[in-house]
Structures are given as C-alpha cells and as structure tokens.
Amino acid sequence: MNSHLISFQLNTMPVSVETTPDARLIDVLREHFRLTGTKEGCGEGECGACMILLDDRPTLSCLVAIGAIDGKRVITIEGLRETPGFAILAQAFNDAGAVQCGYCTPGMIMIAYALLRDQRDPDESSIRRAMAGNLCRCTGYAMIVEAIRLAATRRGQSW
Amino acid sequence: MTDNDRTVAIGESMIRPDALTKVRGEERFAVDHYPSGLLWAGVKRAGIPHGHLLSVVTDEAAKIPGVCAVLTAADINGTNRQGVIRKDQPVLVDERIRHCGDPVALVVAETQEILAVALEQIRFEVEPLEPVFDPCAALRSDAPLLHPDHPDGNALFTAHITVGAGENGFADCAEMVEGEFDLPRQAHAFLETENGWARADNDGRVEITVSTQTPFRDRSEVAEALGLSVDRVRIIAPYCGGAFGGKDGITVQSLLALAALHCPGRPVKMWWRREESFLAGVKRHPARLLYRLGADRSGTLAALSVEAWFDTGPYDHLGGVVAALGIEHAGGPYRIPHVDLKTRAVYTNNPVSGAFRGFGVPQVAAAMESMMDLLARRLQLCPLELRRRNALVRGDHCPAGSTRQGSIGLTACLDRLATHPLWTTREQWRAAAGPHRSHGTGIAAVAHGMGYGPLVPDTATAAIELLPDGRFSVQAGVVDMGQGNAATYLQMAADILNQPPDRLLLILPDTDRTFPCGSSSASRTTFTYANALIPAARKLRELLLARASEMMLVQDHREMLLVPGAVRHLPSGRDIELARLGSLLSRDERFVSHHYRAPAARETPSDNSNLRLHGFPHLIFSHAVHLARVEVDELTGRVSVAAYLSISDCGRIINPVVFSGQQEGAVAQGIGYALCEDVLVDRGQIRTADLATYILPTSLDVPPLETLAVSLSEHDGPFGLKGAGEIGIDAPAPALANAVEDACSIRLTRFPLTAERVLGALTERNNPRRS
Numbered sequence: 001m002n003s004h005l006i007s008f009q010l011n012t013m014p015v016s017v018e019t020t021p022d023a024r025l026i027d028v029l030r031e032h033f034r035l036t037g038t039k040e041g042c043g044e045g046e047c048g049a050c051m052i053l054l055d056d057r058p059t060l061s062c063l064v065a066i067g068a069i070d071g072k073r074v075i076t077i078e079g080l081r082e083t084p085g086f087a088i089l090a091q092a093f094n095d096a097g098a099v100q101c102g103y104c105t106p107g108m109i110m111i112a113y114a115l116l117r118d119q120r121d122p123d124e125s126s127i128r129r130a131m132a133g134n135l136c137r138c139t140g141y142a143m144i145v146e147a148i149r150l151a152a153t154r155r156g157q158s159w
Numbered sequence: 160m161t162d163n164d165r166t167v168a169i170g171e172s173m174i175r176p177d178a179l180t181k182v183r184g185e186e187r188f189a190v191d192h193y194p195s196g197l198l199w200a201g202v203k204r205a206g207i208p209h210g211h212l213l214s215v216v217t218d219e220a221a222k223i224p225g226v227c228a229v230l231t232a233a234d235i236n237g238t239n240r241q242g243v244i245r246k247d248q249p250v251l252v253d254e255r256i257r258h259c260g261d262p263v264a265l266v267v268a269e270t271q272e273i274l275a276v277a278l279e280q281i282r283f284e285v286e287p288l289e290p291v292f293d294p295c296a297a298l299r300s301d302a303p304l305l306h307p308d309h310p311d312g313n314a315l316f317t318a319h320i321t322v323g324a325g326e327n328g329f330a331d332c333a334e335m336v337e338g339e340f341d342l343p344r345q346a347h348a349f350l351e352t353e354n355g356w357a358r359a360d361n362d363g364r365v366e367i368t369v370s371t372q373t374p375f376r377d378r379s380e381v382a383e384a385l386g387l388s389v390d391r392v393r394i395i396a397p398y399c400g401g402a403f404g405g406k407d408g409i410t411v412q413s414l415l416a417l418a419a420l421h422c423p424g425r426p427v428k429m430w431w432r433r434e435e436s437f438l439a440g441v442k443r444h445p446a447r448l449l450y451r452l453g454a455d456r457s458g459t460l461a462a463l464s465v466e467a468w469f470d471t472g473p474y475d476h477l478g479g480v481v482a483a484l485g486i487e488h489a490g491g492p493y494r495i496p497h498v499d500l501k502t503r504a505v506y507t508n509n510p511v512s513g514a515f516r517g518f519g520v521p522q523v524a525a526a527m528e529s530m531m532d533l534l535a536r537r538l539q540l541c542p543l544e545l546r547r548r549n550a551l552v553r554g555d556h557c558p559a560g561s562t563r564q565g566s567i568g569l570t571a572c573l574d575r576l577a578t579h580p581l582w583t584t585r586e587q588w589r590a591a592a593g594p595h596r597s598h599g600t601g602i603a604a605v606a607h608g609m610g611y612g613p614l615v616p617d618t619a620t621a622a623i624e625l626l627p628d629g630r631f632s633v634q635a636g637v638v639d640m641g642q643g644n645a646a647t648y649l650q651m652a653a654d655i656l657n658q659p660p661d662r663l664l665l666i667l668p669d670t671d672r673t674f675p676c677g678s679s680s681a682s683r684t685t686f687t688y689a690n691a692l693i694p695a696a697r698k699l700r701e702l703l704l705a706r707a708s709e710m711m712l713v714q715d716h717r718e719m720l721l722v723p724g725a726v727r728h729l730p731s732g733r734d735i736e737l738a739r740l741g742s743l744l745s746r747d748e749r750f751v752s753h754h755y756r757a758p759a760a761r762e763t764p765s766d767n768s769n770l771r772l773h774g775f776p777h778l779i780f781s782h783a784v785h786l787a788r789v790e791v792d793e794l795t796g797r798v799s800v801a802a803y804l805s806i807s808d809c810g811r812i813i814n815p816v817v818f819s820g821q822q823e824g825a826v827a828q829g830i831g832y833a834l835c836e837d838v839l840v841d842r843g844q845i846r847t848a849d850l851a852t853y854i855l856p857t858s859l860d861v862p863p864l865e866t867l868a869v870s871l872s873e874h875d876g877p878f879g880l881k882g883a884g885e886i887g888i889d890a891p892a893p894a895l896a897n898a899v900e901d902a903c904s905i906r907l908t909r910f911p912l913t914a915e916r917v918l919g920a921l922t923e924r925n926n927p928r929r930s
Contacts, residue, residue: 036191037184039400041350042433046850049350077184090182094174097816100824101641102181103350103400109182128858135850137348137401138641139820140827141858 008069010035011079021067026050028066029076037077037106041135048134051107052076058114077106085113085159089151096147100138107134112148117159121152164723169654169878172816175646176660177398177639188400189370190354194426197356198227198267200418201274201429203281204438205252205261208508208843209290209303212252212283215264220280225273228421229281230265235417237386241409243376244773245315245475247306248511250384250413256285257305257473258508259843260439267418267427290843294447294468294505305473305506315471316479316504318486318770322560328462328497332453335462336533340450340526341909342892343837344470345443345828347515348855351400353410353440354430357419363387365416368395372407372638374668375675384413385420392416396668402640403828404514405440407680408476437848441513442838444469444481444504446522448489452530458540460549462497463558465489467523469512471504476513478504483773484608485519488889490558491527492569492606492782493549498558508843514680516825517888520607521832525910528603528893532900542897543582546604546784547573557606560764561776566881568808569604571869572784575806576602581786581865588788588801589902595793598801599902603893604784608777609882610683610757615774617683617757620674621691623652623699625749626664629724629738631656631699634666636673637688642884643817644685650814651689651878655696657721662737674752682781682882683757685813689877691755699751706744707735758875779873781881783807785826785890788862789898796918798834798899800860805887806867811879818883819866825887826864831856833892834911 001020008015010033017032029035029052041047043062050061053075080086089109092098099105108131115122115130122130127148128141136144167173180186205212217229232239232253239253240246252261264281268274291297291305297313304312311317329335355369365387371377374394382389399406411429418427431439446469453462467485471478486502535542550569557563576582585600592598611617622634633652639645645665653660666673676688700721707726708716711733720727725734741749760778763771788802805822812818835854839846847853872879892910900906905920 030191031193034193035184036187036193039188039190039350041352042850044433044849044851047350081183090179093182094178097172097820099175099178099181100643100820101349101351101399101401102177102186103188103641105181106184124863132857132859135348135350135855135857137350137403137828137855138824140823140825140864141861142823142864143816143820145858 004067006066006070008071009073011075019066021065023066024062025064025066025069026061029061035076035078039103039106048107048111049104051110051134053110053114058111077109080109080113083159088154088158089113092151092154093147096143096150098139098144098147104134104136108136108144112151115148116152116155124149164659166653166657166659166723167650169651169813173646173650173660173814175643176649176665177645186398188351189368189397190351190430192356192368194356196425198269198422198425198427199271199274200265200267200415200427201278202262202414203264203278204259205256205263206259207256207285207287208259209288210256210285211288212254212256212263213286214284216282217264220266220277223273223277223280225269226266226277227269228267228418230417230421235385237384239384241380241384241413242475243408243477244479248474250417258510260510262414265414265418267422290508292507292509292843294470294507297505297507305508313506314503315475315506316482316773318483318502318767320486320500320559320765322558323497325497325499326464329451329453332461333456334534334537335451335453336530336537338450338526338530338533338908340448340529342446342522342525343910344445344840345515345832345836346437346838346853347403347405348853349401349403349405352431352433352436353406355411355415356426356428357415358426359419359423361423363420364391365419366393366395367412367415368397369412370399370406371396372402372640372679374638374670375636376678377409377412378670380409381413381416385416394670396638399638399640403516404518404680406640407514407678410440433850434848437845441476441511443515444471444478444512444519444522448523448526450526450530452534454534454538458538458545458548460493460495463490463495464499465501467502469504469519470507470509472507472509472511474511476511478512480773481519483770483775485523487559487608487775487777488520488606489523489527491524492551492604493558494551494555495558500559509840510845516828516885518885520889521829521892524603524605524889525892529896529908532897533906542602543573543577559776561760561762563780565779566810566871566873567782568869568871569782572782572806572808573604575867575869576784576786579804581788581802581804592790597791597793597902599898600786600788601894601897601901602784602786603890603897605886605889606780606782607682607882607886607889609686609779609781610681610777612774612777613759614772617677617687618755619676619688619691620752620754621688621695622674622750622752623692623695625699625703625737625741627741629736629741630662630664631658632664632666633692634673635688636668636676637684638668638679640679642821647685647813647817648689648692652692652696655693656700657723659723682885684884685880686876686882687755687757690757691753693877695751695753698753702751703740706748707740711735779875779881781807781809781883781886783886783890785894787891787894787898789895789902791899791902791917793903793921796914796921798895798912798917800830800862800895803862804865806869807886808869808871809883809886810873810876810881811870812868813878813880818868821883822866822887823864825885826891827856827861829888829891830861832911833895835913837911
C-alpha cells in the first residue's frame, strides 16, 4: 500500500504523518509520535488499554486505521494530563489506591474522563457499566470505581 | 515544617510514588522503549506438539531485503538450555519439538512488516512423534517420552509424604468423604505481554531491558544458555505491567540477547502479541486431585489422603516446586493426625505450565475446602464450626508434618467471620432470592507459606545512600510488578530516617546498579528485602548522626536527631542540612548495604531430599478466611457474586491501601479462576488464544469487596509483616463452589463453574434418572 500524508489534530496541535493508511493509530502514536502513554494489551479491542479520545469520543486506538482519522481530533493521555479535570482524576486515582501495575491506568483515566464529562454524578453501577470494556488484572476494580466516585465529588467546575 | 515535609507512619496509607507517573502515562515500562535505529525480532514457532526437528530452511527468509539475521539453534554457543531447577527448555529447538509454542527460528528485521513476511518464509522439516496430553496417560510405561534423558521418564517430580499412620488412619474414622477435582489451566493475562529490548556492543556485552520478575536469575540463565560470562550480560527491570508469576523466569531474554549479539550496535525489540503470549507464555498448572477426608462423629479430623497430578507441560519451568508447594498445603490449615499425600508434576505436550500467584495452592485449596464443606454436610455441622474445631494453632503439626512455629491468626479470622453481617445474615440472603434464582453463602479457610523453603537461600542485599543533594536513594534489586512493594520500601526507609517519602529515590532493579535481591515471588518480596533494608537504613542513620555530631562539635551523637531535610542537635536546636552533610562526605561515608537471609525451617519432616530442594517445608505462613455470597440463575446456570469478604492474617499491615489492593486483586483473579477462566487446549493447540475467547472478569463481574485483616505481628517480619501477595487467590474457588452448593445443593468439582456446568448439575439434580 502506498504512503499518504495524513493530517489530524493531536493533543490540540495540528500534525501530519506520512504513512500507509492501514497503519494502526496506536502504532503511529507510540512509534512515530513517541506517545507511549497509550498502551496495547490485546490488539483486538477487548482490553481498553489503548483508549484515546477521537473527536471527544472514547475510542480504542488499536482498532482505528490512521487513514480514517484525517482531519479529526485525537487526545491521548499526554494531552489529557494538561487539563484541570485530569489533575482531579489523577489525585483521586492516587488517593483511592486505584493504581497497581498502572498499565490499564491511562485507558481507565480516559473512560473516567469521558464518563464524568457526560454525567455529573454517576452512581456505582453507571461507573461499573462505563468501565466494563477496560480490563484491569491487578485491582479487582473496586478501588478504580472508588477513584471515579471520588473524582465526581471533587470535580467542581473542572470539566 | 511544611506540608511537603510530612512524614508517613508505618500502618498509614502512603500514596505510591509510582502512581502519579503511571496515571500520567509517563512511567516507562519495558515496552515503551523505541530507541532510534530499532530492529524487530520475532520467532517462528513449531505449531505441532511433538516431533523431531530435522532441518530448518532459512535461505528464503534471509534473502528478503531488510532482514538482518535469521538464527537457529546452530547459532547458539552455550548450553541452549533454560530452567530454574531442571534446565530442560531450549532457547531455540535443537532436536525435539515438545509443544506448539516451541521456538524453531529467530528473525531480526528492520520493520515489523518485514519481520512478519520473513517468518512466513521459514520452512522446517519435522518427523512427527506421538504426543501425550493427559498427565495420567503420560505416566504409563508405554507413553511417549518428552525427555528421554530424564531418569524418571515423564514424571518430572514425584513426592510421597506419610504422617502418623497414613492411609491406616481411615480405619478409625466414623465418617469419610471422597472427591475428585479438576482445576483448569489459568492464564496470567497481565496486560503488558512479554517483551523487552536489547543492545550488544562490539565487545559482545549485551544489555537487556525486560519485563521480568527475576533480573538476577535471568542474567545467569542468559549467560549460560548463550555461552557468555555473567559480566557480559546486564538486565534492567523496569516496573512490570503485571506479571503474577508469568514473568518469573525467562520469556524473551535469551532470544533478545541472541538477536542483539548478531546485530551489534543496533537496539532490538521483541514484543509478544497477545496470541503469542498465550501460545508461548506459561500458565497455571491444570491439576487433577483425588481426596479422601475422614473424621470422628464430633467433626475432629482424623485422616486425609490426597493424590495430585499437576500437568507441567513440556518443561520444568517451576513445575516441581509448584507440585511440592501444592502438596505441602493439600491438607489446608488444619490438624490432621494421619495423612498420606502423593504428588506428581508430569511432562506433557501441552503448553508450558509455571509459576502463577498461589503456586499450586489454589488447586489444592479448591479441593480441600470443598471437602471440608462435604464433611460438614455429612456430619450436619456448621461449616464454620468444623473449621474452628480443627484450625491450626501455633505449635501444631500441619498436615504435611512440619511444626507451625510462626504466628497463626486463623482462629482470629474465623472468629471475626462469625460475627460479620455477611455471615450472620446468610439466612436472610437465602430467603431473598427471586423466582428461578437461588442464593447461597460459602466460606473457605487457607494458609499460604512464604519464601523459598529450607535449601534455596532466600536472600536480599539492600543498599541505601545519602545523595550529595540531601535526598536518599534506596537501591532495590527486586522487581515491583505492580504490587507496590517498592513504595513500601520507601515508606519503611522514610520512617527510619524520619524523612518525607518524596525525599527518597528508588533505584529499580538493574544488575549493574543494584545488588541481587532474589525474585519478586513466593510472597517473600517485601519480607526479605525489607529485612535487609531496615538494618541498612538504621546503620545509615547512626552513621549520619555520628558524622553530623562531629561536624557540629557535639560530643554525644545521641543528642542528634534526623528531621526532614536535616540533622538536628536537639539541645541547641541547631541543624545541619542533609544536602550539606551529603556534599561533605565521600560516597563510601554515606552509603550502607546490608545482606539478609530469611529464616528457614530446620526440621526435616520428610527424608526426601528432592522435596526439600523443591521447598518443603516452609516456616512462616499467612492465613485467610473468605466468604462469598452468590446468586445462581437456575434457568441459565449463571453464577453471580453478590458480595465478597476476605479476612486475612498477614502480620502487621504497613500500607493498608497496598495491602487491600493485593487482596482485592487476588480475589478478582480467584473469581475468574472459579467461574470463567480456562485456557482450552485441544491436542496441544490453544483454542482460547486471545482476550475475546479467554474470558477475564470485568468491572461487572467482580462485586464490591470487603477486605479485613487481623493484625498480629510476626516476630521475624519487617515491622511485623508476613507475605500478602498470594494468599488472596487461594480461597475464592472453594468459597464460590461452597456457596453454589449452599444455594442449590449441587456440588461441582470441575472448575471453572461455568453456566453450562452449573446448568448440567441443576438438570441432574432436578431429574437424576435422565443422566
């Protein structure tokens, strides 16, 4: 397949990359842009570790071909961490003990951010439903659920 | 004192220093390295379970532009063998293929795309051999042998322990129950699959950054397998993205080193995709267990007989040690005077089994704790009462014959359970079931031994240093695979030095920069390393107080105290800043190391020296009692866990959040083991080789977890702690099976308890003649 110039917005910056359009977004993020906060756990959309925001929607970057995002907006954990909402989420994850190995964490933060953006004060079962596509093998989920609840109570007008 | 100078007490939850970098996506796991000029390495795997490898044709692959090297066993100068006890696993197959995941050739290429094409082009010729997949069949005299050089054929490891009158103990038993149990092959399913990168310099020295639990053992294994001296190999071990035993031993290390040595100066990366991780990585040993348990009419246990078969796959890995730990724990945490225990780890052409959190204990605990409920039912005794009546106390002999000398909080756990609402309201829970549903409550009690056992030295050397800028560095040669041990080290050192934790830096394992500290495994990581660190930190404190008193012209250094950022002369209130002290001392004057060897059992309850080599007996045990509340859908057979409680005796708790995290995570893995996780293998081929078909518990499958601890203090433990990393996975399977029986009077002995199996048992219960 021939290379194409693909242009998109990455963490608020306009970027272009010369690549075959079937390259996976996750590989372009990690290898070309060195944004390794986005993790790969399964490569088939089952684990959620590679979650990013594509035009504000939580999206699994291992399932996205780079050719499909021309002109779109991508936010990775490296971009999200510059927002005020992230600071609250990060502190809540730390306080609740929601981080063990940390490999699922950026994906969890992404889904938590999107959930709290869409719902002001989600209850436990909404949180559990929202994160059901994000696997964590270390925590048993309870402390992550608690972290998101904590962030909801502390969010103020952050996002 | 500012907020930043806040110290953290032992027993108080401290935020892990690695949490923030991980949340921010900044922590660099092994997999996050893409040095410039990177090459990619990959492996051609056998795809057949058993055969003689006659030849490998590499020419076509080698001709492809962008292929840098195509390597086979002929390119290996060393032993080409890896393993911990028995070194029986080739880096690249030289003669015999023993399972589908065996590596036949190694390719290094400029890109992943070229690598994939080149791997397709590799051909090899095989003379198929008859495979064997069932451990019992593998022990027959006419079974095909996997390792014809092994004196015991396919029996990798065998042990027989008799205590008291052994089998004859059943003669006096008023009641006896029997059971046959099958435990599944469980995948670790850590999210960061096996990976690393390596670079060799022109002098043939190779540096490997790898996701591993065992950097120092890896160094020796790589050196020996490839024929290098140990000083030619450096292993760097960042935080792991999960491991749970699956990175206890060689995964990509030797392959990467071989690739790098053939492409000097170029970094080489290998990253197993999820399917390759399933195919080539290790799994929890499937086990078949035959149990008989006898008691008198009052419910005092009298006799136990166990026969265990652990399917170790084609290589030892740690299979013998798993079978030994399993049999040591086969009788649970109870007094049983007459015991007969037989265990075997058996070679088969199935995928490789190896270390996995729990290490043989989840298998036997599933059986033993099911047996306890079967016996309670037979005797019409309360399951909790039966366990209380037989619970080990300090000084008792455990079922495998060794004396329990350490702290035992089992009775305290059982007593705590007895008054807990989830236990006292179990009849209300049962009555609350809706139509076509049934509710039940199950419990299980377990013990888990800590450390390597009597012969293999369980040691660590901790080092701590005051840096010229006034901070401290703690050098820990033992991996943090996510459990939080590294944070606990900082918490302890900070406590001793009276510093806020952020004034301490952690140096992660690196065979060039830290001392050997053993593996991150066996519930020994914090116990052993912290027992080395505490004296080191105390020694450094005394040293700094002495030097500060000299500099401040104070005669008695006992008038000095470490305070955040400084040493203070208490009578005068004068301070000398640590940064100044650090800059005035040479490194030798501000660096302290301490070597520690964990205590080991001195008694020899078995005269089997091989059993001792494989870790029997252990000295210090943690304990736990778990309770599961389930709802069974009688129309579909689906089991849902409604509530879960663990009460543990792991000695003193240092960091409550880290402790609870270990218990909760282990319970979630245990729920998966009990209800849904099963690596299906058909004639050596894995049928569930991805996360779409191998089902892990999600946030909707794991209920809210309540985690309690009875905080005894273990005399030998650092600040009184005992191992906490594994015990949480031992009890969920039997607690859930017992809860299912309590709910709907069906006893399942084949795990996992899938909806299909539960429904089958319900159908049989409702209509016994149909079966």
